Amino acid sequence: MREATGHGPPKLPLMHIVRYRRGQDGTPGVGVRDDGVVRELPVPSVAALLRERVADLRALLGAPGDVVEDARLLAPVDGATEVWAAGVTYLRSREARMEESSEADIYGRVYEAARPELFFKSAAWRVVVDGEPVAIRADSGLDVPEPELALVVNRFGEIAGYLVCNDMSSRAIEGENPLYLPQAKVYAGACALSAGIRPVWEVNGADLAVAVRVTRDGVAVWSGTTSTARLKRPFAELVDYLFRADHFPDGAVLSTGTGLAPAMDFTLQPADVVTIAIDGIGELTNPVVVGKEHFEHQRPGIEVESRP
Template sequence: MRYYRRRQNGEPRLLATADGTAYDLTSAKPGVDSFGALAEAADVTDRTPDRVAEPLLEEAEAFPVSTVDDDPAVPLVAEEVWAAGVTYRISEEARTAESGMPEIYVDVYDADRPELFLKSTPGRTVGPGAAIGVREDSEWNVPEPELGVVLYRGEIVGYTVGNDVSSRSIEGANPLYLPQAKIYDRCCSLGPCVATDIDDPHDLEMSLTVYRNETAAFEGRTTTAGMVRSCEELVSYLTRHNAVPEVTVLLTGTSIVPDDEFSLQPGDTVVVDIEGIGTLRNPVTAV
């Protein structure tokens, strides 16, 4: 299934889509108003989120699937969003080219231990349709479309689309500036949903389009088959000696890298699509 979150009369609602219909799970069970609540019930009853949701479909208010785009919200409230770096060859090449210390990126691409870093918190994360931010003190800003792994108590329960918006000029100046290049207001977007029925997350088509003045200023396509590490390996390192929050998202790295001459601008619109999950669309603003 795919799980969406929206607001109705100011209150959060959890929607599930199945067989071309959207179901308001919160109408059937008021306590199920977020994916986290659904995952918690699944954990307590030792079932999957889908098995918990299925009995609620009969009692839930049904809508056309198109309504999931009405007043959308971040599909889940992840207390922490983490990200992995240099998991694709093109990402290693791009970060080597931008940095004055290129050898560290070559080393981490081939190393046993992956690069993992804290990316965002709930207050910095936006959902579908909300503006992502580019830093005004950065001259070179890029979107980074990524597959997001959704964890509940450290276990994989679904997948989402993520945009790890980054300042390449700040990180390129010195790798120790990575937190400033990655963590700031509106630095991350997630959505449009959480998908729980992905058979193989390592074989998904992914695309990125940046629109400027209603024209495609950049387009790129890739597949998650190019990841040098598996989702399970990345999660194992994230949870090693690290008590992650109940609901956590791990972004798995990008392999779509715009040309060096390209930088996001306020007013742009970024569209990321991942096969089997959906399309995440965000306008760009300065922060």
């Protein structure tokens, strides 16, 4: 399987940390995927990896074990790892929030403030992976994907790697009242992550091209590009605020906010397909559904498989 960059020709495969389930016996595991081949690591979970220093993690990844045959990829988070997100970190996201909101000045102030906007996004077991559906709420009439680079952070607050994130959002609900943010952002099918973690020592996350495309009946109805270089806040600052007043014993994923937002006359519809690509990190593709009923199978300890 080749990793795509933007929406151009595919490039050579990249190394990723992955979670998988063996196709033959269903045994779960953690491994390194390189050149399309998954090799096992001697750890029980990604959470266990995020209990290690980055230097120790790098040494462990340098000596993977046997090839895993017929590995089916799972969500790249497990255990007590939480997914958090940052908001209003790009000028475009500031403008978009101000366009939609009845309290527009709040977003202008938080963009300029010393303290960033951070919010809880998902427990590990609720995360959707590449190929699985993302959702729009049945009680929202204005919904968008939010393409973002996500930081994978260990328990020491060190950035260990990167993921592609789709931080699904109801613009209608958040726009009605900023205090409705949790309902606009946290619901079944609202958080999608790419299947593999790109190690931090393999890529510079400070200037990566981010691209999004939404297709409807095979036709692109919205697309855009930006760069992580346009982020207002450094990665280290976002991580520092996340770790200031809480412990993350199994690490955390922190999505860094979006620099891409469509005009107010665009909304996702059922059966749309959202594709997000970040150069050097990977690609994430998800069809769109409406409502929580599509996620009744999600339970703690129940793994959701990505497409082969």
